[in-house]
Amino acid sequence: MFDNRNNNSNMLMTMVLSMISVFFIYQYRYRIINLVLGTRWIRRLAVSGALQIPFIRDRFYARFMPF
Numbered sequence: 001m002f003d004n005r006n007n008n009s010n011m012l013m014t015m016v017l018s019m020i021s022v023f024f025i026y027q028y029r030y031r032i033i034n035l036v037l038g039t040r041w042i043r044r045l046a047v048s049g050a051l052q053i054p055f056i057r058d059r060f061y062a063r064f065m066p067f
Contacts, residue, residue, distance in 0.1 A: 025032065037043045051057045 037046060051060065
């Protein structure tokens with residue numbers, strides 16, 4: 001009987017903390033991205049990973065190399 005109540009309160013607390021976390025990540029998403037991409041090797045990995053996606057690669061090449 002008490003175990004079920006404790007489990008429900010743990011689940012509620014997890015849900016509330018998750019929602020608060022998502023809110024703050026959304027609110028400060030650009031600061032977080034700037035902080036992460038401020039590191040050179042992470043930025044290099046992100047760019048090379050993005051260029052592996054055909055849609056992004058085609059748009060990039062069409063914009064900066066129009067021949």
